Amino acid sequence: MAVMEAAFDPANGEAWNRSQCGGILPMRGVEFFLVRADETAPVAGFALWRTLLDESELLLLAIDPAHQGKGLGKLLLDRFIDHAKSAGAHRLHLEVRDGNPAVHFYERAGFRIAGRRREYYRGLHGERHDALTYSMIV
Secondary structure, eight states, rough: HHHHHHHOOGTTTOOOOHHHHHHHTTTTTEEEEEEEEEEEEOEEEEEEEETTTTTEEEEEEEEOOTTTTHHHHHHHHHHHHHHHHHTOEEEEEEEEEEEOTHHHHHHTTTOOOEEEEEEEEETTOOOOHHHHHEEEEE
């Protein structure tokens, strides 16, 4: 939760709370991976995804800002893609807030816009932000 709180600005409404995380972890097809900057360092980031049948959705990917720019996010995204392929997924999905700098990261990885959810995220003070849905065929 410390990485979640550091990585997601509460003003944008993207972070999940402890209950949401705890509720999805025992579900079928859910995978959760942690990454550290080195073997002795605290957790620097994580990825959470769910694979069902031939589709896999990246639910969360977060890197502590102190560790961003070191390739850890790419490592987690590659792990998601590789795991999805090995599990038999042919279509990958993710969702990101419109305006989130991670949009470029996902597009460089090969994800393409599939749709928009208007006013999907609710910010700390009631602001609404659109969500962009992305997909990739593998």
